[in-house]
Amino acid sequence: MSITHLKRGKPEADRAEDDAKVRGVVEATLRDIETRGDAAVRALSAKFDKYQPASFLLTASEIEAAMQKVSAREMDDIRFAQKQIRSFAEAQRASMTDIEVETMPGVILGHRNIPVQSVGCYVPGGKFPMVASAHMSVLTATVAGVPRIAASAPPVKGAPHPAIVAAMHLGGAHEIYVLGGMQAVGAMALGTETIRPVDMLVGPGNAFVAEAKRQLYGRVGIDLFAGPTETMVIADETVDAEMCATDLLGQAEHGYNSPAVLVTNSRKLAEATLAEVDRLLKILPTAETAGVSWRDYGEVILCDTYDEMLGVANDIASEHVQVMTDRDDWFLEHMHSYGALFLGPRTNVANGDKVIGTNHTLPTKKAGRYTGGLWVGKFLKTHSYQKITTDEAAALIGAYGSRLCLLEGFVGHAEQCNLRVRRYGGRNVEYGTAAE
Numbered sequence: 001m002s003i004t005h006l007k008r009g010k011p012e013a014d015r016a017e018d019d020a021k022v023r024g025v026v027e028a029t030l031r032d033i034e035t036r037g038d039a040a041v042r043a044l045s046a047k048f049d050k051y052q053p054a055s056f057l058l059t060a061s062e063i064e065a066a067m068q069k070v071s072a073r074e075m076d077d078i079r080f081a082q083k084q085i086r087s088f089a090e091a092q093r094a095s096m097t098d099i100e101v102e103t104m105p106g107v108i109l110g111h112r113n114i115p116v117q118s119v120g121c122y123v124p125g126g127k128f129p130m131v132a133s134a135h136m137s138v139l140t141a142t143v144a145g146v147p148r149i150a151a152s153a154p155p156v157k158g159a160p161h162p163a164i165v166a167a168m169h170l171g172g173a174h175e176i177y178v179l180g181g182m183q184a185v186g187a188m189a190l191g192t193e194t195i196r197p198v199d200m201l202v203g204p205g206n207a208f209v210a211e212a213k214r215q216l217y218g219r220v221g222i223d224l225f226a227g228p229t230e231t232m233v234i235a236d237e238t239v240d241a242e243m244c245a246t247d248l249l250g251q252a253e254h255g256y257n258s259p260a261v262l263v264t265n266s267r268k269l270a271e272a273t274l275a276e277v278d279r280l281l282k283i284l285p286t287a288e289t290a291g292v293s294w295r296d297y298g299e300v301i302l303c304d305t306y307d308e309m310l311g312v313a314n315d316i317a318s319e320h321v322q323v324m325t326d327r328d329d330w331f332l333e334h335m336h337s338y339g340a341l342f343l344g345p346r347t348n349v350a351n352g353d354k355v356i357g358t359n360h361t362l363p364t365k366k367a368g369r370y371t372g373g374l375w376v377g378k379f380l381k382t383h384s385y386q387k388i389t390t391d392e393a394a395a396l397i398g399a400y401g402s403r404l405c406l407l408e409g410f411v412g413h414a415e416q417c418n419l420r421v422r423r424y425g426g427r428n429v430e431y432g433t434a435a436e
């Protein structure tokens with residue numbers, strides 16, 4: 001039994017240092033937005049995106065003009081993707097039911113799923129205009145019934161990106177901002193003179209965006225920690241090196257800091273994949289970013305057994321896990337920490353990113369240990385309620401309640417219960433002595 005690294009990425013200490021730098025920058029920036037509002041937001045947009053429009057909010061005619069620039073084919077493709085995402089989100093919504101049960105005679109308990117009242121959806125667009133992120137957050141919020149949906153994406157080459165605007169508009173956004181990075185999530189969460197604050201921030205982004213959301217959590221809700229893309233391929237000899245290398249580099253191209261990890265029980269496949277990655281990096285047009293990610297965050301881990309592969313995969317808790325083995329369903333059954341699973345060689349992470357219908361906003365940096373990805377349920381708050389419909393139940397629960405309050409020394413609480421016992425049980429309870 002052994003687990004061997006045929007390739008490692010940057011040491012943990014260097015990764016932690018990168019994170020610390022980002023934390024510092026974000027802290028200072030959010031403080032600035034909170035103090036100076038629009039002036040700070042404008043300055044950041046000028047500095048990072050060279051963009052200073054009269055207003056960051058698009059008017060109806062600007063939205064119309066952007067949509068005119070999208071070709072019929074592209075519009076059709078966007079509609080196809082949104083149809084798949086809406087179908088799955090609606091099925092998931094249907095799985096969440098409001099309940100009301102009578103747990104004892106006269107005791108009625110229930111819960112209701114209520115949409116968050118306003119959300120800010122961030123759609124990334126620094127390196128690539130991530131049109132699909134608009135479906136994932138805006139459309140899903142619409143299916144959940146969120147009454148105010150603000151959406152923001154950075155300008156691309158100094159202007160709103162037409163296909164992103166189209167996807168936001170078709171997805172049901174009520175306000176569309178052309179604003180990127182920390183300034184967008186900061187402004188939507190904290191509010192400025194011109195942007196009304198939202199109740200919750202959702203959507204992926206680069207390290208600065210993800211960290212800003214993390215720091216704003218508490219002030220507003222957030223969906224999850226969805227930072228730079230991570231991918232893992234779990235493979236045995238049922239697949240070849242070309243498929244493994246393609247799937248690793250396909251996601252490594254997101255940026256300079258996207259971990260891509262191969263976990264396998266085949267030394268032959270591991271070595272062939274290393275060679276295939278080198279070959280593909282010579283011809284992939286985005287090799288400039290994918291190559292840096294692979295150098296700094298690429299890993300190849302060789303295990304002896306499937307159990308070891310499973311252990312390594314659960315421990316890393318990667319955002320995307322592509323499984324191509326002779327026992328894919330065994331991994332489905334036993335994986336407990338990940339963002340999303342892609343089972344078998346016929347599908348792949350890019351399908352999930354763009355079109356198949358599952359949500360692509362997924363947990364990174366091991367957040368898969370405590371949460372799944374964005375879904376319609378993240379936009380719904382489950383609130384409980386209770387009522388007692390008979391005098392007998394009021395007296396019975398009141399009597400137990402009173403004693404349990406006094407057990408903790410809560411005299412005022414006990415009196416809340418005792419009052420009910422006196423009123424509805426017809427018994428004159430001596431202070432704090434309610435008996436059944």
Ligand SMILES: NC(=O)c1ccc[n+]([C@@H]2O[C@H](COP(=O)([O-])OP(=O)(O)OC[C@H]3O[C@@H](n4cnc5c(N)ncnc54)[C@H](O)[C@@H]3O)[C@@H](O)[C@H]2O)c1
Pocket residue numbers: 045048049123124125126127128130133154155179180181182204205206207208209225226227228229230254255258319360361362363364
């Ligand atoms: N976890 C997920 O679910 C998921 C899904 C999709 C994408 N992603 C990730 O989203 C990220 C998108 O990143 P991106 O950078 O292309 O787009 P982005 O929209 O997140 O960030 C771009 C913005 O960053 C700001 N910026 C530029 N330089 C900066 C600097 N030096 N310091 C601070 N801010 C700066 C600019 O305002 C720019 O508009 C990628 O890392 C990708 O992997 C994650």
Ligand SMILES: [Zn+2]
Pocket residue numbers: 229250251254349350353
């Ligand atoms: Zn991707």
